[in-house]
Every structure is written in structure tokens, then in C-alpha cells.
Amino acid sequence: MEMLQDYIIYILLALGIAVLVLFILCIILFLKLNKQKKKYDFFMGANRRPSHNLEMKIEKYYETSKSIEEKYGKLLDMVTDMDKTMRSNIQKVGLIRYNPFDEMGGNLCFALALLDGEDNGIVLNGIHSRTGSFTYAKPIQMGVSIYMLSEEEIKAVEMAKERAYHPEHEKVVKVKFKPTFRRKDKDPIMEEQMHLEAKVEEEETKKEYNAELGDVTLAEKEQIFQEEMIASQIAQVEVLNEETEVAEKDLVEGNIFQEVPVFTEKQVENQEQEEKE
Template identity: 35%
Template sequence: MDYNSLSNYINYNLPIIILILVILFIVITIFSITLLISNKRMKKRYNLLMKNADKSSLEEMIRSYQRKIDTSYVDTKLAIEELKLLSNQINHCIQKVGVVRYKAFEDIGSDLSYSVAMLDNKNDGVVITSIFGRNMSTSYAKPISKGTSKYALSDEETFAMNKALGLEKK
């Protein structure tokens, strides 16, 4: 093909070539507008994400959040261990108390004698009794293990322990 034949071919098909170029131009223009809109949306998202960032990169911000997550994970594990320790300690603290005041002797005017049962979560503890008389006063303690004592308990001590255990109405 020589120059004249190419020129004749172009001149003969010029309307078709122009139509194809116009269609390509429209397609490229639509594609460019779509890219611009997409880029604008992406920039909005990025600006929203980086809103409170100190002009550092997104990668540095993600690293910072990862460090915070790692620190929070370690802190959470420590808190759980502390909670387990506290829970174990609480089981050994006095949690149940029953108090009974009574008149131990007929010649004393009011309820000066008392028995106090103090138990932990496993029903271990002590019953403390104090008996007041006109001329004397006596106090003693009896250990409690799993809700029972190896020493004989008086009716008042048993009542105080049952109150602590929730078996008697207060």
C-alpha cells in the first residue's frame, strides 16, 4: 500500500473513523469521570479515617492501634489473674454472720450475753460466745469446719450458726 492508497482509504472511510474516535473519546471520558468520582469517594474515606491522626501514615496508625491492642491483651490477662486471686481470697473471707443475743441468767435484766457465728463461703469459721453474769463474764470461741464443730454447741450457738447459714429467719 502506498501513500495515495492509504490517503484514499482514509478519505473514503473518514466518517466511520471519526465515529469510532468519537465513541472512544466518549468511553474514555466516561471512564475518567468514573475514576474521578471513585477517587473522590476514596479520598473522603481516607480523610474520615485519618480525621484525628497526626498526619502520620495509615500504616503507622494501624501499627499504633496494634500496639494498643497488644497492650490491652496483656492488661486483660493480668486483670483476669488478679480477679482469680481475689475470687480465691474472697472465698476465705467472712461472708456469713449470725448474731444471737440472749439472757443467760435469770437475775440479769437484759440480753447481755451473745453468740456470733462468722463463716466463709465454705462454711468454715468460728462461733464466739460471751456470757455475762452479775459477778462474772466469760468469752470463748469454737472453730467451725464445713458447718460443724468438733465441740458441742449450745442452742444459742447453733441458732447463731443457722442464722449465718441462712437456715433461720433473722
């Protein structure tokens, strides 16, 4: 007990120092907390105008982004409709000038092909001669015609096909909104999966584009064109054969009708002579 009384002064002194240190630490923490509170109030816009309030700003930005997304969707639909309309407009032109007559100078005749995005349209053939100028039109469906085309008309159609319109900003326009970035996207497996999904989307886009063109490749178009040419040639040959047969029949019938009166007159003369005798 006496020893405790001897050291009690030191104990009280140590406790006083500890309380003083804790008091100083509390003051420091209070100052720091007050400073952080001021920063937070300034950042959140407390006790300020509503236009400077962070919550109001975030809400305003959200509404703006939502309206932009809606407008983007409408613009995307509009551009898609315009793209479909563009495919049905004349956008491929092929012009060939030629001279089919040796006695005339200059390439005054022409073959003009006007096609849309799906290779449908017309081919015009203008022929200029000394007797006059004549223009003929033939329909084109999927790059081929049901009528026989001349060499110049075929060249004009092929030239028009080569001048197809390819939009440069199609991928930019058809961009879709991506989800928010996540940490697992950095995983290599996730990156590989995203790469495969992008490949699948690209293949589907190509299939849709081919479907819009009628699922007809260039080789199939050429085959259809050759078959149409052969069919038109066969039809022309059949028409010529029918005309030849009709002409031969007309000649045969004409000869018969010419011979019948002569034969009848001879018979009449012979009968008259027999009667006189």
C-alpha cells in the same frame, strides 16, 4: 467496487462517530478514575502526615488492642487472686442475743458466728451473769464444729451461712475473648451447637465452684453436723461413766481402809483379853 466507493463516505463518517464516542467514554472513565484515586489517597492518607496514614492507624490500633488484651489478662488474674483471698476472709456474720437466766433481765448474752466463704471460722459465746462475764470460742470447719454447740450457737452459725456473699459481676469479669464473627455462625445448626457449648461451660463452672467449696452439699454438712453432735454426746457420756466408776472405786477403797483399822483394833482387844484370862 463502484458501490464501495459510493458508501465509503458513510463508512468513514460512522467510524469517526464511533471513535468520537469512544474518546468521550475514555475521558469520562479517566475523570472517574482520577476521582476514585483522590478518594483512595485521602482514605489511605497518602502524601499526608504519618499520623493520618491509614496503615499507621491500623497498626497503632492493633498494638493498642494487644496491650489492652495483656492488661485484661493481668487484671483477670488479679481479680481471680482477690476472689480466692476473699473466700478465706470473714464475710459471713451471724449474731444471736439471748437470756439464759430467769433472775436477770435483758438479752445480755450473745452467740456470734464469724465464717469465711468456705464456712470455716469461729463461733463466740458470751455469757453475762451476776458473778461476771465469760466468753467461749469454738472452731467451725465446713459449717460444723467438733465441740458440742448450744442452741443459740447453732442458730448463729445457720444465720451466718444464709448471709453468703454472691458476686454480681462474676460473669462479666470472667468473660473470654470470642473469635471473629463468621457467616456460618448464622446457621441454625451452628447456633444450636453454640448453645450446647454454653450449657457445658456453665455446668463446668458450677462444678468448679462446688469443688472450691470442698464438694460438700448442704445435706452432707447437716449429716456431718449431726454425726459430730452424736459423737460429742457419746464422748461426754463416756467421760461421765469413767468419772462415776472412779468415784465408786474411791468410795469402796475409802470404806475398806476405814474398816480395816477397826477390825484390827477388835482383834488386838480380843487377844489382850485372852492373854489376861
